[in-house]
Amino acid sequence: MPFAKVFQQKCYAPAKLAVDQCGVDVRQLPNEVISRVLSFLPVPDLLSVCLVNPRFYLLAIPILVSRLRDTRECHLRLFFDQESRWRYTVDMVLIKATTSKFTFVPIDASASLRLFSSKILRNPVLSKVAWAGKSFQSMSQPISQNFLSRSISLNIKQAGHCFKTTDPKNKKYSFTFTHSVFNTPENTVKARPGERWVVPQLFECDPLFVCQRKGGWTRLFETLHSRPTPRGLDGQTFTSSAKLPPKGQTGGLEEYGTLPNIDGAMAKSNLVSTTLNLVAY
Numbered sequence: 001m002p003f004a005k006v007f008q009q010k011c012y013a014p015a016k017l018a019v020d021q022c023g024v025d026v027r028q029l030p031n032e033v034i035s036r037v038l039s040f041l042p043v044p045d046l047l048s049v050c051l052v053n054p055r056f057y058l059l060a061i062p063i064l065v066s067r068l069r070d071t072r073e074c075h076l077r078l079f080f081d082q083e084s085r086w087r088y089t090v091d092m093v094l095i096k097a098t099t100s101k102f103t104f105v106p107i108d109a110s111a112s113l114r115l116f117s118s119k120i121l122r123n124p125v126l127s128k129v130a131w132a133g134k135s136f137q138s139m140s141q142p143i144s145q146n147f148l149s150r151s152i153s154l155n156i157k158q159a160g161h162c163f164k165t166t167d168p169k170n171k172k173y174s175f176t177f178t179h180s181v182f183n184t185p186e187n188t189v190k191a192r193p194g195e196r197w198v199v200p201q202l203f204e205c206d207p208l209f210v211c212q213r214k215g216g217w218t219r220l221f222e223t224l225h226s227r228p229t230p231r232g233l234d235g236q237t238f239t240s241s242a243k244l245p246p247k248g249q250t251g252g253l254e255e256y257g258t259l260p261n262i263d264g265a266m267a268k269s270n271l272v273s274t275t276l277n278l279v280a281y
Contacts, residue, residue, distance in 0.1 A: 035059050043067050043074050043135040044143050047211040061099055061207065067135075068094040074135045076104050076210065078177075078203065079128035080113055081151075083121055088113045089239045090200050091132065102210065104203040111200065112182075117157045118194040125151040126165070126177060129203075131210065144212040152177070156196045159183040173212070175205035 026034070038049060038060055046067065049060045067073060080088040090111055092104035115124045129147045130136075136143070149170055155163050158181065165177045182197045184190050 031055075031059060035063065038063050043131075047143050048213065050208065050211045051213065058099065061097075064207075065094065065097040068097075072134065074131055074133035075107065076203065077128075077130055077132040078126060078200065079130075080115075080124055080154075081127045082115050082124035086113075086115060086124070092200075092203055097207075100206065102205055102207050104205075106200050113198040113200070114191060115154075115156055115196050115198050116192060116194045117196055118192075121194075123153045124156060124198070125153050127151045129175075129210075142213050144214050147173070147209055147212050154179065154198070156181050156198055159196060162201070173206050173209035175203065175209050178202040178204075 034056070038046065041049065041063075043064070046060050046064045050057045050064065068075075076092045076094075078090045078092060080090070090113075091107045093107050094102060095105050096103040113124075117123075126148070130145050131143060148167070150167070152165055152167055154165060154177075160182065162178065162180045165179070166175065178201045180199045180201060182199065184195045184197060
């Protein structure tokens with residue numbers, strides 16, 4: 001028997017018949033039934049449902065928002081990098097949500113990044129934005145592991161200012177990152193000239209920005225080659241990294257979460273300071 005005829009046998013038809021005989025169209029179900037079903041889905045699946053159509057988007061958003069307020073299940077993680085040497089991660093929690101905008105603030109309100117403004121150093125960048133937490137530990141989850149199409153440069157030259165950073169090239173999904181810049185506190189020794197203490201304040205984005213799915217090729221290569229590589233970041237709302245000393249592992253990086261935080265007075269300036277000049281960048 002020719003190989004092609006194997007797929008024409010009746011034994012392969014019942015699956016199609018079952019669909020035809022079902023007679024249930026999900027589009028005809030009432031909103032209450034669909035919402036009840038969506039309430040049992042994990043967060044990654046809810047994010048995917050938001051992309052189906054406008055009706056499912058409006059039904060899934062309220063359920064998604066209630067899940068995102070539980071930081072143990074999931075939170076937004078921002079990755080910062082300067083010269084591949086000074087690296088930080090800051091975990092953010094959802095505090096305000098509408099059908100057109102999500103607003104996140106740092107879980108650790110006093111977290112600060114020690115970065116440097118210098119002519120011989122590249123500007124620090126926001127290199128990655130992704131979900132983190134128990135709901136996103138599986139490598140098979142369909143949501144993208146980086147919502148940024150490219151790294152975004154941060155302006156830290158002028159201390160005493162608050163900057164809003166956007167990506168003008170990303171017209172499909174908009175976002176705004178707000179951060180304040182301070183000089184090194186008087187009672188702290190500078191690590192090098194041009195040191196700035198950067199305090200993340202807000203991350204605002206279109207809800208669909210955090211619902212982006214992985215591309216087809218990405219999913220294929222992850223299935224074939226990818227292996228989970230824990231870095232010990234979960235459970236810490238703020239971490240930093242620096243190159244190991246010469247006696248240590250060559251070119252290695254160590255993660256720690258005990259970097260001294262900014263002064264209480266500076267930390268309290270988050271969101272309510274009137275002394276900072278707002279600068280759009």
